[in-house]
Amino acid sequence: MTSLIATLDPGSRAATRGLSDIAIRNLFVIPTIVFLIIFNIFPLLYSLGYSFTDFRASTKDPANFIGLKNYMDLLSDPNIWSNFTITAQYVIVSVTGQVIVGFGLALLLNRSFPLKGLVTTLLLLPMMLSMAVVGLFWKLLYDPNFGIINYALGLGKFEWLANPKFALYAVALTDVWMWSPFVMLLSLAGLSAVPKHLYEAASIDRASRLYTFFRITLPLVAPILLIAIIFRTMEAFKTFDLAYVMTSQPTTEVVSIRLYKMAFQEWQTGKSCALAYIVLIMVLCITNVYVKYLNKAKER
Amino acid sequence: MAVVSSRGQRLSNRVAIAAILVITLVFLAPIYWIGSTAFKPRSLATTSPPTIVYQPEISPMVKLFTKRVQLKPNEKVDYDNAPWWERMIFDGGERISRTGKGAIQLSGYPDRFINSLIVAVTSTLLAVGMGTITAYGFSRFRVKGEADWLFFILSTRMLPPIVVAIPMFLMYRAAGLNDSHVGLILLYTAFNVSFAVWLMKGFIDEIPKEYEEAALVDGYTRLQAFWKIVLPEAATGIAATAVFCFITAWNEYAFALILTNKKAQTAPPFIPSQIGSGLPDWTVIAAGTVLFLLPVAIFTFLLRNHLLRGMSFGAIRK
Numbered sequence: 001m002t003s004l005i006a007t008l009d010p011g012s013r014a015a016t017r018g019l020s021d022i023a024i025r026n027l028f029v030i031p032t033i034v035f036l037i038i039f040n041i042f043p044l045l046y047s048l049g050y051s052f053t054d055f056r057a058s059t060k061d062p063a064n065f066i067g068l069k070n071y072m073d074l075l076s077d078p079n080i081w082s083n084f085t086i087t088a089q090y091v092i093v094s095v096t097g098q099v100i101v102g103f104g105l106a107l108l109l110n111r112s113f114p115l116k117g118l119v120t121t122l123l124l125l126p127m128m129l130s131m132a133v134v135g136l137f138w139k140l141l142y143d144p145n146f147g148i149i150n151y152a153l154g155l156g157k158f159e160w161l162a163n164p165k166f167a168l169y170a171v172a173l174t175d176v177w178m179w180s181p182f183v184m185l186l187s188l189a190g191l192s193a194v195p196k197h198l199y200e201a202a203s204i205d206r207a208s209r210l211y212t213f214f215r216i217t218l219p220l221v222a223p224i225l226l227i228a229i230i231f232r233t234m235e236a237f238k239t240f241d242l243a244y245v246m247t248s249q250p251t252t253e254v255v256s257i258r259l260y261k262m263a264f265q266e267w268q269t270g271k272s273c274a275l276a277y278i279v280l281i282m283v284l285c286i287t288n289v290y291v292k293y294l295n296k297a298k299e300r
Numbered sequence: 301m302a303v304v305s306s307r308g309q310r311l312s313n314r315v316a317i318a319a320i321l322v323i324t325l326v327f328l329a330p331i332y333w334i335g336s337t338a339f340k341p342r343s344l345a346t347t348s349p350p351t352i353v354y355q356p357e358i359s360p361m362v363k364l365f366t367k368r369v370q371l372k373p374n375e376k377v378d379y380d381n382a383p384w385w386e387r388m389i390f391d392g393g394e395r396i397s398r399t400g401k402g403a404i405q406l407s408g409y410p411d412r413f414i415n416s417l418i419v420a421v422t423s424t425l426l427a428v429g430m431g432t433i434t435a436y437g438f439s440r441f442r443v444k445g446e447a448d449w450l451f452f453i454l455s456t457r458m459l460p461p462i463v464v465a466i467p468m469f470l471m472y473r474a475a476g477l478n479d480s481h482v483g484l485i486l487l488y489t490a491f492n493v494s495f496a497v498w499l500m501k502g503f504i505d506e507i508p509k510e511y512e513e514a515a516l517v518d519g520y521t522r523l524q525a526f527w528k529i530v531l532p533e534a535a536t537g538i539a540a541t542a543v544f545c546f547i548t549a550w551n552e553y554a555f556a557l558i559l560t561n562k563k564a565q566t567a568p569p570f571i572p573s574q575i576g577s578g579l580p581d582w583t584v585i586a587a588g589t590v591l592f593l594l595p596v597a598i599f600t601f602l603l604r605n606h607l608l609r610g611m612s613f614g615a616i617r618k
Contacts, residue, residue, distance in 0.1 A: 111313060127611070128596050136585065148350045151350050245572045259466075283458055
């Protein structure tokens with residue numbers, strides 16, 4: 001403890017008055033850490049234990065230790081791999097769509113025009129809404145018989161969500177609607193930080209628009225755009241609400257939905273804990289990359 | 301952006317602004333559509349082609365809050381003495397169901413809405429309170445392995461909700477916390493506190509240390525300096541963080557779906573469950589959706605200058 005006092009910043013003269021700085025620091029920091037350990041780490045340890053058992057939460061049978069069987073079963077189950085493939089497909093389609101729409105919107109918005117603030121805020125509205133509720137009302141929009149989308153696009157009675165081939169893309173399209181504004185928001189920040197004199201220099205040199213875009217705009221916005229992409233990738237990988245509310249097609253069964261069904265409909269608690277761990281490790285890897293970029297962005 | 305000089309650039313600028321207008325309208329169309337459905341008579345909600353122009357009415361809102369039964373053929377109702385809002389229900393071929401004592405029976409919606417309010421407000425207060433003091437601790441004092449702790453705090457937020465929900469369900473079942481407000485509040489607090497720490501740390505880092513040091517010289521204790529100097533300076537940041545936490549808790553679906561079913565159920569799992577079997581009354585669902593989305597829409601406008609910072613966990617500031 002005494003060595004810690006020495007490392008405290010020298011400006012703290014209050015150490016002798018009232019509570020010491022160390023006491024305050026501990027009082028301010030430790031409860032939150034303990035709280036997070038109780039609500040995050042402890043449950044994960046709990047489920048790690050169950051992941052080696054055949055426990056079913058719907059019965060009173062005790063859990064039997066079965067070693068790595070759950071993990072072996074899962075990793076050799078082609079259905080689980082197809083859940084991961086579906087998730088990957090969803091991530092690629094929705095994140096690509098969001099980047100194209102979001103970055104395109106940012107390029108358009110990056111100029112001054114009347115009511116710019118209002119228009120920007122209105123465009124940001126979708127990402128603030130509840131995903132479950134958005135999924136619900138997009139069902140009304142997608143309805144083959146009376147939906148406004150088929151009417152507006154003149155598609156007749158096209159099936160969006162009940163169509164096994166198309167349902168995943170329909171869900172991804174809703175995701176693009178919701179989250180392109182997020183990419184737009186971050187890209188706008190990147191674009192507005194590009195120094196104006198670079199564009200002036202380019203225009204004096206009579207550089208073409210394309211040249212200016214690829215040699216000045218894109219490289220300077222890239223780091224922030226990358227943060228947006230990583231963040232959206234992570235969220236799309238975890239996706240549950242939209243697909244679960246919108247459709248029950250097997251072709252839209254992303255990993256989170258499989259996990260939910262395994263745990264709370266089939267009550268294979270032990271096995272679902274093992275699958276949760278596989279997902280957890282994947283998410284931690286993505287998070288690690290993400291935090292690295294966050295810190296890099298902060299240093300800039 | 302380049303200085304607009306040539307005629308060609310001015311023209312392309314106009315084209316861009318026209319494109320923005322069109323895209324904004326397309327983006328808002330889904331929200332407009334659900335809003336307009338919330339004021340349609342039921343017969344016009346699911347027509348083919350969709351009804352765009354109609355006489356708006358308030359009956360979906362009345363239906364949203366009341367339990368109703370279909371009128372039997374030849375069933376007589378006291379139409380003339382009924383209040384105006386009840387007549388709308390009669391016009392729709394239904395009547396409001398009443399208890400034996402004649403009191404109006406409410407639908408499931410108001411309870412869910414109130415549950416959402418209780419859970420979101422309480423968990424926001426807790427998360428912002430804890431988040432602010434923890435952020436202050438990290439910002440002003442040296443903490444061993446600070447970067448690792450902050451990463452740990454952030455990573456708790458990054459887990460897919462279902463992964464955490466499975467053990468949470470078992471633990472809550474053992475502790476008797478399933479379908480309870482307390483259970484959901486604690487979980488949302490844990491979920492939001494990591495966000496609050498990250499965002500508040502950014503805000504507190506921006507307050508010059510010299511302010512407190514001057515106060516300490518003047519004889520304030522550290523706690524007094526925190527209370528009287530830092531907190532007022534951080535007020536905007538605290539408000540923005542609180543609104544973000546509220547919206548997150550308000551919108552949360554997966555935990556609420558798994559950990560609540562009736563008593564403490566919030567609106568997000570309830571609203572989609574109204575579809576159920578048979579022909580759903582989309583006007584009622586739309587009315588419930590509109591009321592539920594309204595607070596978030598208002599908050600988005602209040603937050604507009606902090607959205608970038610909040611959505612990027614404080615990493616990007618303007």
